[in-house]
Amino acid sequence: MTELNEFNHQPTPDDNSAHLLSHQAKQASTDGHLEMAAHLYMAAFDAGFEEGEPSQTALKSIREAWNLACSTEDRTLAEHVFQKMEPYLSPVEAGECGKKLRDLAFSHLETLGLDRAQLEEFAEAMESGFSAGPEPTAIFEGSGFMGAAFPLPGALGSSDEGEEGLVVAEADGPAPSGVLSGAPATGSERLTLSKLVGYREAKESVISMGVGRTSSEDYRELIEELNKRHGVSNPPAMDALLIRADAREDALRFAQAVAGESGRPLVRMRMDDGPQGLSVLSLTIQGSAAANPSKLTSVLERGGVLLLEDLDLWEPPYEEPFEDFGGFIRASVGRGARDVMDLIRRAVEHPSVTVIATVSRENSIDAFFIDLVTPFTVVEIDLPTAAERDDIWAEIAREHPSIRNVDRADLVRFTNNMPRYDIYMAATEAVEEAYREAVALGQYVPVSAANVFEKIAAYQPLESEEYQALEQAVVESFREDLVMLEDIFGDE
DSSP, rough: OGGGGGGOOOOTTTSSHHHHHHHHHHHHHHHTTTHHHHHHHHHHHHHHHHHEEEHHHHHHHHHHHHHHHHHTHHHHHHHHHHHHHHHSOOOHHHHHHHHHHHHHHHHHHHHHHHOHHHHHHHHHHHHOOOOSSSOOOEEESSSTSSSEEEEEETTTEEEEEEGGGGEEEEOSSSSSSSSTTTTTOOOOOOGGGGGGOOHHHHHHHHHHHTTTTTTHHHHHHHHHHHHHHTTTTOOOOOOOEEESSSSHHHHHHHHHHHHHHHOSSEEEEEEEEEEGGGEEEEEEEEEEEETSBBHHHHHHOOOOEEEETTTTGGGOOOOOOOOOSSSSSHHHHHHHHHHHHHHHHHHHHOOEEEEEEEEEESOOOHHHHHHHHHHHHHHHOEEEEEEHHHHHHHHHHHOGGGGTTTOHHHHHHHHTTTOOOHHHHHHHHHOOOOOOOOHHHHSOOOOOHHHHHHHHHHHTTTSHHHHHHHHHHHHHHHHHHHHHHHHHHHHO
């Protein structure tokens, strides 16, 4: 066996260092010391420069080092060799080496428990851009976009074909169990301002900007006159809309209605919790024509809507390096994060793209994203007024007759200071409880006042006047039930 010190030759000006090191590397390879041979070939490459350019011996040595690194499946060594070799490769050769590095990275990540098929799908997504097909895509991230792109099978719901060849990716907005229409719209359903209940004041604010008025003949005539008198061909591009609400779900539902007014493709982005505690940027495309190219950017090129959900929860992409699986995620994420940020920036600047962002009043937005979506107009979604709450309970009663026997005035009063989403959730829970009780008894059971009051109380702060009134109302309802039972048993 060849001793290690035989390969530690220190090149001097008196010998041909590159040839000597190459010879020693060949001998080490023959003796089975493949990694050592690869390092010696790299040393031969470094020693084989003449007037700043590598000699033929040097180029041959670095290629041998590459072959040995790949044969040992040493990804770190192969990356090191590739860094030295890349400037002297043709584009085709560089591409082939890149594929080999990716394959080595996949093999390493596979040993850590990641699925090989998902990793390969990730690579295709990164090479071709974000898919505009029905399957949603996501970016697996650590803190601040530190991650890689993977499909999320079923994460955002199933996909199906709508009318006129539209491919729709269903999104699972933060909705109730589907009992009530207050849930964010999904699938092929297109929510518009005219279908939206409980947002009177907010609707007036966006209608004054021109949203939802394009079908009006008077509005079209007004635009024609303004274009003519001002000497322009089109109205000014609308600023990005920043929709703020106490409840995120209220802001999202309103944003969906505003997006639905355009009748154009909708691209939704939101940050979710992914595996192993990592954050996930999920993408969904709704209403994009099947004939469109596969890249996400093409969906917006002809005009569309970009919806950034819960932007106050997003973290900016960091510039600092971080430790990951040998640099594989770092290299992938740099491109993924840049693609996402570039898409948002171009969408904001595109006159035919409407950018909408939703945020909660409880949190502030990172300055990075404020700059990204500027210029923008803030649309405030206040807690529903008494009139808006009356509209909501009227809608619930139209869809669910079993709740009509409860005094609507009481429902409106007891849900004061409650977000719209919480109202729908309380009603949903009351309907479900009455349904389960009916199944158990084998007969129809309507939603009782005590039932719905109890559900509403769960969403009201304990110290609020509404909670105290609800407690009293539940007690009185219980007493009435006891009196009724006494009357029944007393007659018997």
